[in-house]
Amino acid sequence: MKYGKFGKTPFTVSDVGFGAWQIGSAWGEVSDADGRAALNAALDAGMTFIDTADVYGDGRSEKLIAEVLKVRGGNRPMVATKAGRRLSPHTADGYNKANLEAFIDRSLKNLAVDSLDLVQLHCPPTEALYRPELFGALDDIRKSGKIKNYGVSVEKVEEALKAIEFPGVVSIQIIYNLFRQRPAELFFAEAKRRNVAVIARVPLASGLLTGKITGDTRFAADDHRNFNRHGEAFDVGETFAGVPLEIGLQAIEELRKLVPPGVSLTAFALRWILMNDAVTVVIPGARNAEQAKANAAASDLAPLPAETMAAAHDIYDRLIATHVHQRW
Numbered sequence: 168m169k170y171g172k173f174g175k176t177p178f179t180v181s182d183v184g185f186g187a188w189q190i191g192s193a194w195g196e197v198s199d200a201d202g203r204a205a206l207n208a209a210l211d212a213g214m215t216f217i218d219t220a221d222v223y224g225d226g227r228s229e230k231l232i233a234e235v236l237k238v239r240g241g242n243r244p245m246v247a248t249k250a251g252r253r254l255s256p257h258t259a260d261g262y263n264k265a266n267l268e269a270f271i272d273r274s275l276k277n278l279a280v281d282s283l284d285l286v287q288l289h290c291p292p293t294e295a296l297y298r299p300e301l302f303g304a305l306d307d308i309r310k311s312g313k314i315k316n317y318g319v320s321v322e323k324v325e326e327a328l329k330a331i332e333f334p335g336v337v338s339i340q341i342i343y344n345l346f347r348q349r350p351a352e353l354f355f356a357e358a359k360r361r362n363v364a365v366i367a368r369v370p371l372a373s374g375l376l377t378g379k380i381t382g383d384t385r386f387a388a389d390d391h392r393n394f395n396r397h398g399e400a401f402d403v404g405e406t407f408a409g410v411p412l413e414i415g416l417q418a419i420e421e422l423r424k425l426v427p428p429g430v431s432l433t434a435f436a437l438r439w440i441l442m443n444d445a446v447t448v449v450i451p452g453a454r455n456a457e458q459a460k461a462n463a464a465a466s467d468l469a470p471l472p473a474e475t476m477a478a479a480h481d482i483y484d485r486l487i488a489t490h491v492h493q494r495w
């Protein structure tokens with residue numbers, strides 16, 4: 168496992184972290200036992216970054232994390248949570264100091280800590296990013312000690328570019344994977360210039376980039392790969408990275424040819440992300456110990472050759488870009 172600085176914060180984190188949405192909700196049945204085992208396997212493998220949110224299982228993910236960390240004791244990983252999605256309706260006006268403090272107080276309780284390492288605005292409406300008073304409120308909350316750092320999870324590259332204009336924003340979480348290459352064009356250079364940490368989410372395009380999904384795969388009713396296929400519940404880009412399944416499957420067949428012998432497509436997809444040094448941490452979601460352990464191993468893979476990187480870019484250009492590039 169490799170480690171690096173988390174932007175301008177004092178934290179050092181592993182370059183592969185743990186995505187904890189699966190141990191909350193929206194991925195079909197994941198038992199508490201599997202959730203605990205997944206997180207323990209991740210930590211045993213050297214991961215020191217966990218990404219969760221207050222809405223993952225309405226606090227279930229945060230509480231499981233607190234429980235596992237308490238039992239383990241010792242050095243704590245950096246735990247990033249998110250706030251904002253409890254708002255209903257989810258509006259820019261709702262992103263005010265009183266609401267955020269209430270959400271943060273609840274996460275403090277769920278995570279059983281007196282200060283959050285990192286709270287991320289949870290894909291707020293674009294309009295919220297044009298309200299300096301929101302970032303002023305976050306500065307105030309940080310000064311109160313309830314949070315150590317704040318960042319923004321975004322849907323679009325332009326939102327990322329806007330958010331990092333606020334000097335208090337230490338990190339941006341954005342979808343970046345073989346099927347979503349646009350963040351590397353402009354945003355990454357800006358993030359690097361400002362020493363803003365980049366958290367790459369949905370690295371496996373919701374499992375598509377593992378190569379195990381086929382046209383016949385069926386998902387449970389409470390799995391977003393069933394209920395959000397057309398953006399019914401949240402941004403459609405969060406499900407299969409917004410790529411139509413049949414196109415994604417076609418691209419996967421071409422990507423398979425680029426994977427070095429002895430390496431899984433999953434590990435290849437994660438290593439591809441880590442080839443860009445603007446990425447601070449990639450956060451694959453895992454539903455069990457086996458997945459968490461396999462994902463951790465991607466950190467130690469050899470760098471991918473330049474011709475492989477070029478070929479992966481070509482597959483994106485030919486098959487995928489038209490469906491996603493100008494949408495996010």
Ligand SMILES: NC(=O)c1ccc[n+]([C@@H]2O[C@H](COP(=O)([O-])OP(=O)(O)OC[C@H]3O[C@@H](n4cnc5c(N)ncnc54)[C@H](OP(=O)(O)O)[C@@H]3O)[C@@H](O)[C@H]2O)c1
Nearest residue numbers: 186187188218320368369370371372373374451452458461
């Ligand atoms: N708005 C936001 O801020 C936001 C939105 C989305 C995600 N996130 C964060 O980003 C994290 C990652 O994104 P994601 O979970 O949406 O998608 P992802 O990491 O691209 O895909 C996760 C899925 O890939 C499969 N998988 C993972 N590791 C595997 C392995 N080693 N072998 C085989 N299959 C494997 C599993 O599918 P199966 O379940 O089919 O086994 C898993 O559920 C989340 O957990 C969450 O922390 C944040």
